[in-house]
Amino acid sequence: MNEPTVQNLFDLTGRVALITGGSGFLGRSLSRALAEAGATVVIGSRDRERAQYVVDELPSPGNATHHAVVLNQLDESSLNDGFTAAVAAAGQVDILINNGQQGHALDLTNVTAEAFNKDLQNATGYFLLARHLRDHVVSRKVSGSIVMIGSMYGVVGSYPDAYDGICVASPVQYHTLKGGIVHMTRHLAAYWAKDGVRVNCLSPGPFPSEKAPSAMVERLKQKSPMGRMGNPYELKGPLIMLVSDAGSYITGQNLLVDGGWTSW
Numbered sequence: 184m185n186e187p188t189v190q191n192l193f194d195l196t197g198r199v200a201l202i203t204g205g206s207g208f209l210g211r212s213l214s215r216a217l218a219e220a221g222a223t224v225v226i227g228s229r230d231r232e233r234a235q236y237v238v239d240e241l242p243s244p245g246n247a248t249h250h251a252v253v254l255n256q257l258d259e260s261s262l263n264d265g266f267t268a269a270v271a272a273a274g275q276v277d278i279l280i281n282n283g284q285q286g287h288a289l290d291l292t293n294v295t296a297e298a299f300n301k302d303l304q305n306a307t308g309y310f311l312l313a314r315h316l317r318d319h320v321v322s323r324k325v326s327g328s329i330v331m332i333g334s335m336y337g338v339v340g341s342y343p344d345a346y347d348g349i350c351v352a353s354p355v356q357y358h359t360l361k362g363g364i365v366h367m368t369r370h371l372a373a374y375w376a377k378d379g380v381r382v383n384c385l386s387p388g389p390f391p392s393e394k395a396p397s398a399m400v401e402r403l404k405q406k407s408p409m410g411r412m413g414n415p416y417e418l419k420g421p422l423i424m425l426v427s428d429a430g431s432y433i434t435g436q437n438l439l440v441d442g443g444w445t446s447w
């Protein structure tokens with residue numbers, strides 16, 4: 184067997200990647216990473232215009248045509264229609280990035296049962312989309328790759344003093360959700376390995392957007408071994424490693440990109 188080069192391993196030319204939440208703060212960088220690596224990218228959003236705006240800005244080094252689809256992961260029929268529309272637009276889907284996130288800014292002091300259950304439904308959406316990808320690639324007799332976007336808060340609790348007096352604490356239902364997503368990854372990876380489908384989780388540490396309260400960000404920096412927050416582009420390399428042939432022997436893992444947050 185000819186050994187593939189590093190360039191071959193990271194090249195996504197000819198592959199189609201569907202990403203949810205591609206319009207978001209991290210989703211825009213993740214989408215660009217997929218496009219820069221040569222993939223055809225399908226942006227899923229609850230709003231077609233928002234998705235199209237991202238599509239229009241994506242690079243296309245190999246002249247791939249990118250697409251926008253409407254997809255609400257908390258609505259089963261929208262999720263089904265969104266996956267079908269992605270396949271119809273791009274002809275196939277080989278890679279799924281479950282990145283979208285809808286939640287309530289309510290913490291353990293005031294979250295309601297209804298809000299808690301609704302937020303956990305994001306995991307249901309991640310699973311249903313993952314199963315669509317698995318069934319689709321199995322029917323085509325090709326391999327597939329799924330990345331769930333988790334969080335360091337799926338692995339460790341948050342420091343109460345990081346938020347106290349500034350904003351709501353990191354929501355209890357978010358910790359429950361992300362812990363579930365990390366573990367769902369392992370379960371699906373074990374069942375689908377023989378189908379040629381790899382499932383991994385990419386867990387960002389602190390990547391606050393410009394909307395985050397600066398006083399909280401200063402406190403978070405004190406908690407980080409590297410003493411700084413992440414830049415969205417710092418997720419690009421890890422994502423492409425996981426979805427491409429560079430990660431062909433990696434499945435069921437949770438890769439933390441957190442500046443060392445979970446190391447002490």
Ligand SMILES: NC(=O)c1ccc[n+]([C@@H]2O[C@H](COP(=O)([O-])OP(=O)(O)OC[C@H]3O[C@@H](n4cnc5c(N)ncnc54)[C@H](OP(=O)(O)O)[C@@H]3O)[C@@H](O)[C@H]2O)c1
Nearest residue numbers: 204206207208209228229255256282283284285334387390
């Ligand atoms: N930023 C961080 O520090 C950080 C840290 C750890 C983990 N994460 C995770 O990284 C991911 C992206 O976070 P972000 O900071 O980029 O958040 P963001 O800017 O709020 O983006 C979230 C995205 O989710 C999409 N979305 C919301 N509800 C949806 C639904 N019902 N169905 C489908 N998509 C939906 C939105 O897209 P539309 O409005 O276009 O539908 C939006 O683009 C999330 O899973 C988050 O938990 C972020």
